[in-house]
Amino acid sequence: MNETATETDALWPRRVLLSWLQDVGEIFILLGDVVREIPAGARKVNLLVAQMSHIGIGSMPLTVIVALFTGAVAAVQASYQFRDYVPMIYLGTVIGKSVVIELGPVLTALVVGGRVGASIAAELGTMRVTEQIDAMETMGISPVRFLVVPRVLAALIMLPVLTIFADVVAILGGYLVSTLTLDVTSHTFVSGLKLYFKSQDVFSGLIKAFSFGGIIAMMGCYYGLRSEGGAEGVGLATTRAVVASCLMILIVDYLLASFLFRVLFA
Amino acid sequence: MPEVAIQFQGVSKRLGRKEVLRGVDLDVARGESLAIIGRSGTGKSVLLKHVVGLMRPDQGTVRVNGVDVASLEETELLSLREEMGMLFQGGALFDSMTVGENVGLALHEHTPLPEKQIEIVVAEKLALVGLSGSEGLRPSSLSGGMKKRAALARALALNPKIMLYDEPTTGLDPITSDVINRLIRRLQDRLKITSIAVTHDMRSAYHIADRIAMLHEGRIHAMGTPEEIQATRDPIVRQFIEGSSEGPLLPT
Numbered sequence: 007m008n009e010t011a012t013e014t015d016a017l018w019p020r021r022v023l024l025s026w027l028q029d030v031g032e033i034f035i036l037l038g039d040v041v042r043e044i045p046a047g048a049r050k051v052n053l054l055v056a057q058m059s060h061i062g063i064g065s066m067p068l069t070v071i072v073a074l075f076t077g078a079v080a081a082v083q084a085s086y087q088f089r090d091y092v093p094m095i096y097l098g099t100v101i102g103k104s105v106v107i108e109l110g111p112v113l114t115a116l117v118v119g120g121r122v123g124a125s126i127a128a129e130l131g132t133m134r135v136t137e138q139i140d141a142m143e144t145m146g147i148s149p150v151r152f153l154v155v156p157r158v159l160a161a162l163i164m165l166p167v168l169t170i171f172a173d174v175v176a177i178l179g180g181y182l183v184s185t186l187t188l189d190v191t192s193h194t195f196v197s198g199l200k201l202y203f204k205s206q207d208v209f210s211g212l213i214k215a216f217s218f219g220g221i222i223a224m225m226g227c228y229y230g231l232r233s234e235g236g237a238e239g240v241g242l243a244t245t246r247a248v249v250a251s252c253l254m255i256l257i258v259d260y261l262l263a264s265f266l267f268r269v270l271f272a
Numbered sequence: 273m274p275e276v277a278i279q280f281q282g283v284s285k286r287l288g289r290k291e292v293l294r295g296v297d298l299d300v301a302r303g304e305s306l307a308i309i310g311r312s313g314t315g316k317s318v319l320l321k322h323v324v325g326l327m328r329p330d331q332g333t334v335r336v337n338g339v340d341v342a343s344l345e346e347t348e349l350l351s352l353r354e355e356m357g358m359l360f361q362g363g364a365l366f367d368s369m370t371v372g373e374n375v376g377l378a379l380h381e382h383t384p385l386p387e388k389q390i391e392i393v394v395a396e397k398l399a400l401v402g403l404s405g406s407e408g409l410r411p412s413s414l415s416g417g418m419k420k421r422a423a424l425a426r427a428l429a430l431n432p433k434i435m436l437y438d439e440p441t442t443g444l445d446p447i448t449s450d451v452i453n454r455l456i457r458r459l460q461d462r463l464k465i466t467s468i469a470v471t472h473d474m475r476s477a478y479h480i481a482d483r484i485a486m487l488h489e490g491r492i493h494a495m496g497t498p499e500e501i502q503a504t505r506d507p508i509v510r511q512f513i514e515g516s517s518e519g520p521l522l523p524t
Contacts, residue, residue: 133366141364144324145378145426146353148346 039150047155057160065118073172077179098198101180110173111211115218119251123226127247130230131240158223165219166212210266225251274301277466282332294490303464307481316470325349357427358436363419365411371422372407378429397425417448437469441476453479
């Protein structure tokens with residue numbers, strides 16, 4: 007191995023760190039632009055409604071299927087772990103709590119992040135490489151106001167809505183499996199569900215969903231707007247948007263859980 | 273001396289490792305039509321993007337109506353851009369919108385005109401480029417020439433004082449190219465717009481320009497009227513305008 011190659015290898019972690027820091031900085035700059043443009047962007051009701059339909063109604067079938075099976079699996083696995091140790095009345099409790107606090111918002115966000123994050127990055131990326139974004143700027147129209155704000159607002163609104171649907175369907179899935187296959191009566195399951203129910207659990211889940219909505223749209227828009235090259239650049243932007251969304255969702259999930267359950271509701 | 277509308281002073285720009293522009297000095301008079309010719313990849317489009325502030329020079333200044341474009345805040349830049357129109361190489365029509373919506377977008381965003389009035393202006397602009405009745409069509413259903421004409425109608429929507437054309441005839445058949453060239457010339461004669469057209473199509477440059485500038489190795493290598501350029505003895509310009517592979521310019 008020659009000297010230059012060794013030097014390049016030694017600089018590799020520094021380059022990755024710098025590129026990562028640059029991404030973080032630029033995402034915050036974009037976030038600042040979005041916040042500044044929200045009053046004007048929110049007035050574009052037709053664009054907002056179109057995005058709400060795409061993100062919300064378009065993601066509903068996938069969300070419902072994922073939620074149904076999540077609830078079903080939660081019931082099967084919880085009953086397996088409870089057997090001989092924990093009374094089955096707690097089956098409804100644990101399914102309800104885990105779905106509302108964690109599984110509903112996080113799995114919905116991961117599924118929607120894959121679907122919507124990729125679609126936003128691909129759409130804006132294609133617009134970037136075909137000079138449509140440049141054309142918009144040349145026409146004196148802010149791409150942040152026209153393209154990013156409606157997507158971010160729609161995701162912020164629709165993720166909590168999708169999460170509410172996911173919560174209901176997942177609990178229903180858990181209920182069906184428990185009552186039909188696990189010898190748990192309907193009364194036992196519902197009593198357990200109500201036992202330690204706290205409205206702050208639902209609130210926490212919705213706070214998470216709201217934050218995840220922002221992350222998904224921001225990552226899709228950021229990587230889409232900075233794509234370059236051609237089809238390969240758009241593909242790369244799409245992959246990066248989905249990977250970054252998923253990672254950010256899990257990291258922010260931990261941070262929010264720590265804040266909500268160790269500080270706010272402690 | 274005619275008033276200068278667009279002025280490049282010592283403009284240098286590096287893209288990645290390549291120094292694309294190396295100190296460009298160029299004045300465009302108000303109402304003048306300038307064609308910038310040069311080989312592919314010499315930075316002609318980069319030069320145009322500096323005028324609308326899509327790129328900022330590493331060194332030097334670009335002034336539009338006496339104002340340094342790079343010094344403008346985002347909102348000031350957006351209002352300056354309302355006075356300019358740009359025709360992009362591939363048209364860059366918004367493919368999620370119809371042709372009518374593309375042309376009407378800037379009117380919706382920047383004027384208080386009611387919907388009915390906007391429809392009238394859109395129809396007028398489309399008629400100007402020979403695309404009457406195409407309001408409801410999607411860009412994906414248009415031919416290359418129609419896309420360019422629709423994009424031209426969109427660029428003209430706000431009656432710009434400055435028009436920038438990026439390769440207006442590239443990829444078009446000779447007859448459609450002639451239609452576009454005549455259209456640009458007609459707009460020029462009728463509306464007295466200051467314009468810069470970037471092209472490597474010499475037929476187009478002779479047709480639409482009052483003056484032709486050749487960009488070579490990051491600088492303006494030659495400048496003159498179409499007649500002067502045609503009569504030049506400069507070997508680089510001669511080889512380029514004759515489209516010969518023999519001469520000082522090597523194949524890339």
